[in-house]
Amino acid sequence: MSSFQLIIIGGGPAGLTAGLYASRARLNVTLLEKGAPGGQVLNTDWIDNYPGFTDGLSGFDLAEKMAAHAARFGLETKLGEVTSMDLAGPIKKIFLEGGEELTTQAVIIATGARPNIVGIPGEKELTGKGVSYCATCDAPFYRDQEIAVIGGGDTAIQEAIHLTKFASKVSVIHRRDELRATKILQEKAFANSKIEFIWNSVAIEVVGTNEVEGLKLENKNGEKTTLAVQGVFVLIGTRPNNEMLPADQLDMKDGFIKTDQQMRSSLPGVMAAGDICSKTVRQVINAAGEGAVACLSVEEYLADLPLAE
Amino acid sequence: MAGDNVTHVTDSDFDQEVIKSDLPTLVDFWAPWCGPCKAIGPVIDELADTYSGKIKITKMNVDENPETPGKFGIRAIPTLIFFKNGEVADQVTGAVGKTQLVAMLDK
Known part of the structure; x- marks a missing residue:
């Protein structure tokens, strides 16, 4: 069983930024992603409002740059789909598809969101067929x-x-x-x-x-x-990727995680960032910002932990 | 190595590689411009390693091979079609997780 100081779940802008900060802080961290990193940015044709990229860039390019940036500081990424987790105690347990179990002192949940459905007749039947x-x-x-x-x-x-x-x-x-x-x-x-x-x-x-x-x-x-x-x-907004979250442990609103301004959830040592959070603004820029804040909160949390016996 | 067990199929060899395949065969219809296709890429590579010798895992670039996707009415990617004995056994569209794909292949 592998044990970490921090596990980041999700490799979109929020998770990758958290990973970048965590690697620079030299935390024993791993980022879990069920596919290639990027998240919903990969579905975006063109990003024209991310500061610093004066001519805009494709979602593909931004995702790749963010992943490469975090990797430059040594962020380790693991391919894996989280099926469930137990976050209540001081040691958090993360269960992966295939039966693997990871433990960690802190977690940043950055599982993001996916497109909403309308929920009308014919929609499901004709998905992929128009x-x-x-x-x-x-x-x-x-x-x-x-x-x-x-x-x-x-x-x-x-x-x-x-x-x-x-x-x-x-x-x-x-x-x-x-x-x-x-x-x-x-x-x-x-x-x-x-x-x-x-x-x-x-x-x-x-x-x-x-x-x-x-x-x-x-x-x-x-x-x-x-x-x-x-x-x-x-294209009517998003719904949370929350199937793997312990709804009985976390304070949620409409399926999204409630956080304070430091991106702390209701559970000690569990932060959330990006589109999985209950909030009104869902932009790449604030997802990244929240990832940074979440990581700084994790550092503070780890520093305040009593020393292990 | 990741991806070594994936067969890349084309319009011209689709019949030979998929329809007449001795093994059940999964085809991942993808294109280079498609984000979710890229996202599931590592999962497809991993499945190809896991099921090596039991299920053939293939990819078809729809940008270079328009004929076959047209034949199967594909209008969204990624679409994954699982063929058994040359017939469509199951089909799924979108960046689905590994759990769902494993369930499809193990059925």
């Missing part, structure tokens, strides 16, 4: 076709713009009559002749048998229409 949650992945399959984007936030609008590089027409379905997305993205979208907005409307059914043939909509007056589209991109 329903998609990743525009950067699947946009090239929709060359010269008409598609719908559900959502109105930064991700929805940024990816709607990206989709116009391939699709002939992109209809953005939004439940209100104005967008939440940041103004510069709105300006770009409104100026794009391939993007059409359908306001005050919600999607109620994805139509099609073996492939998407249309999207049934209902507006606020209760009128129903069917939009003929070959693709439906669902």
Whole structure:
């Protein structure tokens, strides 16, 4: 059984930044990641608001740079999927797929989030057959076709713009009559002749048998229409990757971990950072910032621990 | 070494390598621009090592091989299709975890 001072769970911007700080602090640390590092950044076509990168860069590049940066200070990364954990006592236990058990004095939970689903008929059945949650992945399959984007936030609008590089027409379905997305993205979208907005409307059914043939909509007056589209991109926020968390031990809100300003959870020695935290702003920049804060809180926690007998 | 047990298949050898394969065969349809494809890459490599000699683990780059993904109606990646005796036995889309893939292969 391997034992650590700190285990970081998740290799997105929050986990990698925590790992960078922890390595520089010379903690006995390992970062667990179930795949390649990067997290949701890997799904992002272009990052234009990360300070220091004056020309912007692709999500791929940013993920790679963050991983390389942490590795430069010696961060060790282990491929592994956490199935459960016991965080209550002073020695935290982390259980991995395949039966391996790791122990650690402190944990930073940075498991992140994944795209939300709408939860309407046809959505699940047609996922991968016209329903998609990743525009950067699947946009090239929709060359010269008409598609719908559900959502109105930064991700929805940024990816709607990206989709116009391939699709002939992109209809953005939004439940209100104005967008939440940041103004510069709105300006770009409104100026794009391939993007059409359908306001005050919600999607109620994805139509099609073996492939998407249309999207049934209902507006606020209760009128129903069917939009003929070959693709439906669902970009309506995220849900937490919390299946492996001990919900009975941690203080949570709507499936996200509640933390204080030092990124401490309700359990001593357990910090959280990034999109798994209960919060309102979900940007790469604050995920990274939270990773740094979480690591500094871990250092403080470890320094205050009574010496082992 | 990671990835050494993965066979890269193309439109031209798909029939030979997958449909007519003696072993049950998993095909990971991916593309270089796809983040979740990259994310599950290490898991696919690991499965190829674990199941070496029992299940053939393959990858197909859909950017270079448009014909086969078209035939199977693939419109999202990563899509993983598990073939047994040349027939589709199971299929999953998205960056699923190792646990789910192992469950699919062990069924």
